[in-house]
Amino acid sequence: MSGFKDYDEHDDVDVPPRIPLPRASVEDGDRPLPAPEEQPPPLVLEHQVLKSLLGAWALAACSAAETAAVEEHLGGCGACADEARRLREAVGLLHPPESLDLDPALRTRVLEGCLDRRPPRIPVPEWAAPYDAETARLDALLQDIGDAEWHAPVRLRWFGGDGAESRRTTVAGVIAHLLTVDGLVAVALGLDDPLGEIVAERPTPVARTEAYWHTSHFPPTRGIRVPWREQSHELVRTVSFTGAGSDGPAVSYGDFELPLRDAMLDRAFECWVHAEDIAEAIDYPYEPPSPQHLHRMIDLAARMLPLVLAERRRSGPAAGAAPRLGVAGEPGRSLRLEIEGSGGGEWLIPLDSPGAVGSAELEVAHVALDGVEFCRLAAGHVPPAEAAAGQVGDREAIRDVLFAAASMSRM
Helix, strand or coil, rough: CCCCCCCCCCCCCCCCCCCCCCCEEEEEECCCCCCCCCCCCCCCCCHHHHCHHHHHCCCCCCCCHHHHHHHHHHHHCCHHHHHHHHHHHHHHHHHCCCCCCCCCCCHHHHHHHHHHHHHCCCCCCHHHHHHHHHHHHHHHHHHHHHHHHHHCEEEEEEECCCCEEEEEHHHHHHHHHHHHHHHHHHHCCCCCCCCCCCCCCCCHHHHHHHHHHHCCCCCCCCCHHHHHHHHHHHHHHHHHCCCCCCCCCEEEECCCCHHHHHHHHHHHHHHHHHHHHHHHCCCCCCCCHHHHHHHHHHHHHHHHHHHHHHHHHHHHHCCCCCCCCCCCEEEEEEEEEEEEEEECCEEEEEECCCCEEEEEEEEEEEEEEEHHHHHHHHCCCCCCHCCCEEEEEEEEHHHHHHHHHHHHCCC
């Protein structure tokens, strides 16, 4: 006989449950636990009511119960499911995705707001502001790229005497180029030369860059950013503290000199141009400078055009010859350069002599160009024959000016 009691299936016996019920604990003060909340029953709505809720559902404006009812209905009603899909697509058109890239003018607006509240004790000169802004924008780009992108191939382009020329380097090589050419301004201000003990054959931008590239033990890497950025900060600080302006030292480029004000604008222009070269190489969005800074860069190029025209006539590549020599300070034959769009304006370019004065009465030609297009022409990125320019008047004078603008470019 077994030691277990046999129970009949009809016996009234309290059998403990397999899963015990929760018991009150000391922490609960021996109070029974509250009963679980009952979920509200799902909404039961008619087809027409559910159909009328599709617009609110697409906008995520339904309550949780309405959303559950609509989505359950969509699983079994093909007509409503198609309508819901179309409404969701329409909502997507109402809210287009926004770019995550910062507005290039954001830094300028933030600084202007700060400076309106508390002006700087030592402000950056207006003529140095474009360089300050362009180096900051390029530095923001450089901080946003990975290690591998520093070795991405970049093709530097310019317009030489025989036509378009180019040189292949890397993103790091471009920053090394900017470092060495900015060093010309540093030397003029009495600061350290980034070339150090490296000796260039000639004190030209190209010779200095080639010397730096060839004497480096290793190709430039992302480590080049730090000395370049420190030098750009030092240049801005120096011109701000010294107040150097029209009385500041001239900056020698080897073959020519520029006043300090113009040299800082030239460096801002080249910083922007090469930042675009880098951005194009790594598929990075990049905007032109602010209109006021772009206007200053265009003005520098327009002021240099008479000198470049005269040099081209002396060296032979100019197509047209001046019918008479202009007298310094006197009006002469002129071309009206009209720059449209951002940074635009009008300039009268004397054609016969760099010392002559532009004259509306002696205007023989008129050229109209977009501001960014003109800058890319001056950077050697647009061939003169392909520049999208509106042209009226003396064709030879127009050709001379367009080719002179392109010949201002260099590596």
